[in-house]
Amino acid sequence: MELHKEFFKQDTVKVAKALLGKIIQYKGTAGMIVETEAYKGSPDMASHAAKRTPRSAIMFDTFGKFYIYFVYGNYFCLNITTEEYKPGAVLIRALQPLEGIKIMKKRRGTKDVHNLTSGPGKLCQALGITKKLNGTEVNDKIKIYEPDNKLMKKLNDINKKNSLSLKPLSPSKLSPKFKIVAAERIGIKKAKHLKWRFYIKGNEFVSKK
DNA sequence: TCTCAGATCGTCT
DNA sequence: GACGATCTGAGAT
Numbered sequence: 718m719e720l721h722k723e724f725f726k727q728d729t730v731k732v733a734k735a736l737l738g739k740i741i742q743y744k745g746t747a748g749m750i751v752e753t754e755a756y757k758g759s760p761d762m763a764s765h766a767a768k769r770t771p772r773s774a775i776m777f778d779t780f781g782k783f784y785i786y787f788v789y790g791n792y793f794c795l796n797i798t799t800e801e802y803k804p805g806a807v808l809i810r811a812l813q814p815l816e817g818i819k820i821m822k823k824r825r826g827t828k829d830v831h832n833l834t835s836g837p838g839k840l841c842q843a844l845g846i847t848k849k850l851n852g853t854e855v856n857d858k859i860k861i862y863e864p865d866n867k868l869m870k871k872l873n874d875i876n877k878k879n880s881l882s883l884k885p886l887s888p889s890k891l892s893p894k895f896k897i898v899a900a901e902r903i904g905i906k907k908a909k910h911l912k913w914r915f916y917i918k919g920n921e922f923v924s925k926k
Numbered sequence: 927t928c929t930c931a932g933a934t935c936g937t938c939t
Numbered sequence: 940g941a942c943g944a945t946c947t948g949a950g951a952t
Contacts, residue, residue: 754932765932772949789933790946796932808932838933902932 719862722781722855725797729805730755732797733899734916736807740868742860746820746844748812748834749864749872755901756796758804763911764902766804775852777804783859785841785851792838795846797855810900812840813881815872820845830879895922 720739725732733755740747756776758766765773765786775784776798784796784806796806812834814821821833821843834840841847846859855861864872875881895917903923904911913924 756932763932768950770950786932787948789931790948792933792946794932810932836933 725781729799746817752811754808793841
């Protein structure tokens with residue numbers, strides 16, 4: 718069942734947590750969301766949501782829309798805007814591949830399943846998501862939905878075949894220890910000086926730095 | 927005009 | 940695992 722637009726009206730951190738385990742699908746490729754990151758404005762002043770610019774305005778004005786931006790000259794990052802009256806978005810950081818794995822391998826130029834969607838830039842590349850989808854409504858072109866039993870079975874089959882367990886593939890610096898995480902930045906000035914708050918299975922962990 | 931980034935990859939230890 | 944090189948474009952000055 719597709720997630721209703723109203724789902725994204727909630728608090729950003731709530732949405733980030735709730736998106737874990739959901740399926741994201743675009744043009745014959747799909748994966749289960751295993752790592753998300755909540756972006757709000759204050760007190761995270763290094764977030765795009767901290768300042769309204771032509772690029773980030775979508776985070777201020779909408780919920781339930783895809784915010785896709787180009788970064789480091791090579792990659793795209795996929796976010797979904799949240800909250801009605803406050804700026805916010807959830808970055809999709811990692812997926813577990815589910816459908817269209819052949820296509821993903823081709824696009825990513827690797828045969829390693831663990832390396833297909835284990836990062837925000839990687840997953841956009843694997844799914845063929847580019848800036849042209851920026852601003853589209855959730856479920857217009859890119860679908861997000863709750864997995865049914867059939868899909869879960871398929872996921873388990875893929876896991877068996879590739880010796881994977883139900884865990885995220887992200888080697889992300891964000892979550893070196895923990896698997897299947899939602900995260901929130903709690904520092905204030907520059908991205909590299911930020912602290913992180915992780916949510917794993919209902920528990921909270923705060924990074925040391 | 928300048929700076930540098932919500933990332934990735936290859937190379938090194 | 941740590942680190943440097945790298946790409947383009949948005950935002951700052």
